[in-house]
Amino acid sequence: MTYIEHLAELRKRLIVVIVFFLGFSILCFGWSKQLATFLVSPAQPVDFVFLSPPDLFMTYLSLSLYAGFILSLPIILYEVGMFIWPGLEKRERRAIFLSLLLGALLFIGGAAFGFFVMLPYMLRFFLGFGTEGIKPMISIRDYLGFVGQIVLSFGLAFELPVVTTALAGLGIITSAQLKSARKIAVLLIFIVAAILTPPDVISQLLLALPMLVLFEGSIVLASLVEKKSKSKVQEAA
Structure with missing residues (x-):
């Protein structure tokens, strides 16, 4: 063209x-x-x-x-x-296709988790500060903006396996690199969870634990992608 x-x-x-x-x-x-x-x-x-x-x-x-x-x-x-x-080459096409499919499913799962699990808990926490003389009077615009932020944050957080799998499929990162960065990743996950959730341990764990599982799943997926790529290279040789 x-x-x-x-x-x-x-x-x-x-x-x-x-x-x-x-x-x-x-x-x-x-x-x-x-x-x-x-x-x-x-x-x-x-x-x-x-x-x-x-x-x-x-x-x-x-x-x-x-x-x-x-x-x-x-x-x-x-x-x-x-x-x-x-x-794109054939290998790149396959990696992008699988990444888009997995990304869509994980984003929907993360958004649903944020709305149905985290949002009610966060609302109870924040609205619980009201007293007999202080009643919540919330703008519908502000509330829907808050909901959108929560849903988007959790949807993006659940994209972690997609990013790592795509990068592994393109040969940019390896499962060994992810394993070596595990301690840093755990620290970053808890920092992000502390930022995105109310300042209490339960809500932070509700976000951090799924992200930890997703990170470990990312290592497994990256390893599978590497094995598949190596087997194809050996067959071609």
């Missing part, structure tokens, strides 16, 4: 992504009230408020765009993959 042909191909795929993103966002806007009701369910019986006449509308709009992006993410990943696919 020439430079102009690459730009034309990129333009075509960007148009597809934008069309699906806007389409899903418009569809989600019609269900924004139901979606907001579902997202506030872990905080019941707290009553939420909006602080200006257009505040709730803008919140629904932001929520619809966010949901539209999530629903269009498979299309985005597909279009990105198809754009770079011709320039």
Whole structure:
């Protein structure tokens, strides 16, 4: 492909992504009230408020765009993959395909863990500071922003095996390097858990323990990728 042909191909795929993103966002806007009701369910019986006449509308709009992006993410990943696919070798194609598939599953798992397990616990912790004379009055915009932060943080945290497996598949890191860095990784995991969770041991462990399991799983996956690559080299020889 020439430079102009690459730009034309990129333009075509960007148009597809934008069309699906806007389409899903418009569809989600019609269900924004139901979606907001579902997202506030872990905080019941707290009553939420909006602080200006257009505040709730803008919140629904932001929520619809966010949901539209999530629903269009498979299309985005597909279009990105198809754009770079011709320039990849067979080994690189397989590594990227498996990484995208595993990444999608782990992100969904991490997001679900954050919303259904961690969010209710964190809400109980923070709202527990209220007293008889101090009642929570939370903006719906601030609450949904908090929920989005938790869901995104845990979804990204669960991507650890994907990153390590992809890097191992491309020969950038090895399972031996991961094993040698285990002590540093454990320390970093607990630091990240302390930052992302309330300042108590239980919530930190609820995040740190799954991440430790994911790190150990990353070592196993990297080792399997290395063995498969070595066997293929031996067969080719």
